[in-house]
Amino acid sequence: MSAEETTIWYPTADDLLLLKVPKRQRPRIRERLRPWLASLRHAATGASVGVIPGYCFEVAQALVMTAQDAGVQYIEGVYIDPWILKRDKSVNSEAHAWVTVDGFYADLMDELMAKKSGSTRGREYEQYHVYTHQEVGAFIRDHKPYSSSIVAWPFMNDPAELAKVGATVAFFLKWFLNQQNRL
Numbered sequence: 518m519s520a521e522e523t524t525i526w527y528p529t530a531d532d533l534l535l536l537k538v539p540k541r542q543r544p545r546i547r548e549r550l551r552p553w554l555a556s557l558r559h560a561a562t563g564a565s566v567g568v569i570p571g572y573c574f575e576v577a578q579a580l581v582m583t584a585q586d587a588g589v590q591y592i593e594g595v596y597i598d599p600w601i602l603k604r605d606k607s608v609n610s611e612a613h614a615w616v617t618v619d620g621f622y623a624d625l626m627d628e629l630m631a632k633k634s635g636s637t638r639g640r641e642y643e644q645y646h647v648y649t650h651q652e653v654g655a656f657i658r659d660h661k662p663y664s665s666s667i668v669a670w671p672f673m674n675d676p677a678e679l680a681k682v683g684a685t686v687a688f689f690l691k692w693f694l695n696q697q698n699r700l
Contacts, residue, residue, distance in 0.1 A: 525567035526629050530554055534631055536639035537622035549618050553584045561657050573626045577614040578657070580625065581650045588619045591653050594644035596627075615642065 530551040535543045559566040559575065560582040568576050574593075581591040597610040615624035627640050648656075 525569050526632070527557075527567040528554055528625060528628060532632070533623075533628050534637065535621070535623065536627065536631060536637060537624070539621075542621060546618050546621055546623065549586075549588070550623060553580060553589075557583050560653065561661065568625045568629045570626070570629065574614040576625050577616050578653055580616050580623070581648075581653050582657075584616075584618075585650050587649070589650065590617050591648040591650070592617060592642075592644045593646050593648075594642055596624075596640040596642050599638070599641050610643070613642070 530547040533547060533550065535546055538546050557566050557579050558564065560578040566576065566579045577591055581589050591614065593612070593614050595610040596613040596615075613624075613626070615622060615626070617623065622642065624640070624642075631637065631639065
């Protein structure tokens with residue numbers, strides 16, 4: 518990993534573009550995010566946490582657990598960069614975790630990628646499962662993972678079950694790509 522890749526970003530609410538939030542809602546969502554970003558803590562360890570590429574589950578769980586707010590939900594699903602898909606149809610979507618605040622996407626990983634690339638397009642998402650902060654808290658209490666997908670956790674040590682999940686995800690991804698081709 519290069520030094521740039523390992524740099525930790527500690528965003529403030531004012532740093533966020535909020536690409537998937539309507540412009541008129543952005544000031545309100547920024548104000549909701551402001552105190553949580555200022556005190557963002559790892560969901561399992563309680564240590565201060567920043568945004569690092571590749572740690573989407575950890576960052577999204579940290580945000581939902583720091584917020585402890587019914588209007589903030591943790592979501593696991595997939596994302597795809599649509600501008601890359603237009604150039605290369607063989608690109609696969611990737612497993613991902615993000616949060617919504619009052620129903621609006623607040624994906625700190627997407628924000629970091631936009632900051633690094635200068636892009637204002639944002640990713641396309643398809644959710645698989647939505648969790649409340651209480652459900653994320655129960656998962657962490659019961660399983661004590663450092664960072665993990667909640668959806669994948671039960672299957673991580675059972676290859677047969679993991680293969681079943683893989684087939685389901687493959688079907689889902691084909692559907693998602695077909696939806697993209699209709700645009």
